[in-house]
Every structure is written in structure tokens, then in C-alpha cells.
Amino acid sequence: MTSTPQTTTALITGATAGIGAEFARQLAEQGHNVVLVARDAARLQAGAAELEKRYSIRAEVIAADLTEDDGVAAVVARLADPARPVEILVNNAGTGLLHSFAENDIAEEKRHLRLHVGTAMELTHAALQGMLARRSGRIINVASVAAFLPRGTYSAAKAWLLSFSRWANLDYARQGVRVTAVCPGFTHTEFHDRMGMDKAVAPRWMWLQAERVVREGLADNERGKAVSIPTRRYKLLTVAARILPARLVAGPPRRTK
Template sequence: MTTALITGATAGLGAAFARRLARDGHDVVLVARDTARLREHATDLHDRHGVEASVLTADLATEKGIAAVEDRLRDREHPVDLLVNNAGFGNKGRYLDVPMADELTMLKVHCEAVLRLTTAAVEGMRDRGRGGVINVSSVAAFFPRGTYGASKAWVTQFTQGAANDLADSGMRLMALCPGFVRTEFHARAGMDAGRVPGWMWLRADRVVDTALADLARGRTLCVPDPRYKAVLGASKLVPRGALGRASTRTGRRYTPR
């Protein structure tokens, strides 16, 4: 029986990953800031699927939180076979409207934590000759708009680059780039996503199913819906400057993922 560690595991895509992996018979380590929600989720997964579901309370915006998850990933006696770096958030507002402290917190969670946790996980996976990492990015990575998109562009480029470097190691690394997913993400950021067209919304469980299937196929990038693949394809035909202006206008109200 293998073990998966999921950050941001109490809601949204993180919770959906935990449900699917537990249903498939994997033990899970659930990471988030809210201990009560973690324990409730872990109990439910154990009772439903008979797997070992442990909790690790950690705030990935802090050095202590990142270090605690690094230590768990480096535990050779209880190895983690799949890491899902899902924790993340959005800030409401355009560049210069968001306090610098909030911008730096986003970079710590989206970039520093992803780098450090991926590294801690793949060190042991490389020695064992197997393992997987899914780093949750966003279609925002492909559009020039603010810190959120820039941080997700870093996640995507880092993941694909690391996948290439480790191609012969037996491991699989993949960046997952969903669009708008029906989760708590936008409400937590104080964003009103009510005017996002219905066709743009994705279901978290469907995103997870596609992501795991693409990881099994050895893909390094997953855009989990044909509609968003079409949007990204069309964006390549638009001049970069015009694309930036359009994404900025849209981004005043909405942030994908």
C-alpha cells in the first residue's frame, strides 16, 4: 500500500485528491492549517475506505510549517510515494493594490514551499526509483497578469524542468493547470466569481481524475479540460501585449483555479 501526502487537503482540489486516493486504497497524509477540519476529514476517509489517514497541521506561509512537512517527506521509514502540492490562495486586487506582505506570502506558499517540498520528496523517491509529484498550478500561468499568474508560471516551468532532469529516475512530475474550479478558493480570496460563465467551471473530482490519469501516462503538463486547451491554443494567436491587457481587465474580477 502506498502513501500520498496532500497539502491544502481540507477543501477544494486537495480534499478531492484525498478522497480519490483513499478510495483507490492509498494511505494519506493530510496537510493544512485547520486541525479540526483535518481530523474530521481523516476520520471520514478512514471510516469510508479503511486506509490510514494521518494529519499534519502546518502553515506553509511560515518557516516552521514548511520545515514540518519537509521532515515528514524525508522520513525513510514511512515513505511518501505521491506528493500533491495543492496549497495556495489568491489575493484580491491588481498589482500595487495588494500589500507587499501579502504578495510575499503568496510567493512563499506558491514558490518556496513547492520548491522545498518537491525537493524533500524526490530525494527519497530517486533512491527508491519510483514516486510521483503533482504540483497544482493554473491556466493563469499562461497569461501575463500579476503575482498570482507569475507564481503559477514559476510552478509550471519548475515542474516541467525538474521532470526533464529526472526523466530517467523512475519518478513522474507533473504540473496541473486547471481553470475555474468550484471550490472555496474564490470565496476565501473575497472574489465575486458570480459572473464567470457557466462553461468555464470545472468539477474538482473530474479535475483530479484527469490529473491522475495524465500522471500515469507520464505527462508533465495537464490542462484538464478540452475547453481550456482550446482557450490556451487560441491565446497563442493573440499578440502578447493585447493578451496582457485582456487578462488584466478580466483579472480585476476573477482569478482561475
């Protein structure tokens, strides 16, 4: 039996800003309690206090670096706690690398891969144990339209997450667990600023607001869709990516500010 929204808990990684913070806000607005995960403890506490005050829900925080074993283990332990079930998992934590694969330090590339692939896989595995036992649950993996494009190891990692989500939704939907890969395009968040990327490389029409990305992603997950691509323009882009030569759909090159 599915819990009512008042007793349901959602865990969101990368929850202090951008898409993750918006997932936390919209889920809290729906009446879900939230567990916020990110590295910055002060920002987590401030965000949790604001959500509790604004929406009258309970907000926990876990300060954790999800590229490190200890950080992942702390979140796995929370997901595995049978006394405090997590019914919704949002794997949103992510980072980008500005330079090409050959220019990047390999340690950076390994952390990048761990966060987008290894961590998402571990947290999903942990969450599924309770969800399958209850025959109810929701998992949202924040991928990217880059999953459909040839854009380095970021695209490769997001392509893994997209394929994984498609398979998981197909396999576990019959057991009551809906899994969705949300694939936004360029979105106004801190993501590109942290990379040091010049946002002018993409025209204004390509930029989305996090509110819409999350609203459409939650609705698609509710409907049981395996893939959510917000806006018609990006749906058309992913269709074009399947039929046009790779060099035409690779997108604008990254450059520093």
C-alpha cells in the same frame, strides 16, 4: 520496485477543501494511505476520519501554515522520514489575491510567493531524495491555466510552477519519478470565496468541477505527462494564449462580491 497501492502513502497539501480534498479522496479511493496537510486542525481531523471510515486506509494529519518556516519544516521532516516513505506528493496549497500588485500589501505578496513557489520547491526537493533513491515516485504540482496568461503575480507564480514541473519531469522521469503540473481553469471550490471574488465575472461554461480536474490530473501523471490541462475548452484557451495578443487573453477582471 514500486509499492502496491495498499502500502503507498500520498501527502497532499491544502487538503481540507476543494481540489486538495478531492485529491485526498480519489487517492484514498485507489487504496493509498494519505497524509493531509492544512492549517485547520479540526477540519483535518474530520477529513481524515471520514477517509479512514469510507476507504479503510490510514490517514495522518499535519496542521501547518506553509507560509511559515516552522510549518514547512514539519512537512519536510515527514517527507524525509525513511521509515515512512511518501511515494506521491501533491503540492496543492494555494491562495489568491483579489487586488492588483500595487494595491496589495507587500507582506501579502511575499506570503503568496512563498506558498506557491518557495514552499512547493522545498517540499519537492525533500520528497525527491527518497523517490530518487527508490527510483520510484510521483509529484503533482497544482498550477493553473493562469500560468499561460498575463494575470499578475498569481500567474507569474503559477508560470514558475509550470516551468519547474516541465523541467523536473524531463530530468527525473528517466529515474522513475513522474512530475506533472495540473493546470485547471476556474473551478468550483472555496478558493474564490476566500478571496472575496465575485464568481459571476466568469461565465458558467468556464467553471469546472474538482472531481474532473483531479481525475484527469491523476491519469495524466500516471501516463508521465508533464502538463495536465483538464477539458478541451481549456486546452484550446492555452493554445490561443500563445498566439493572441495578451490583452485579449488576460481574462475577466476580478471584482469583489
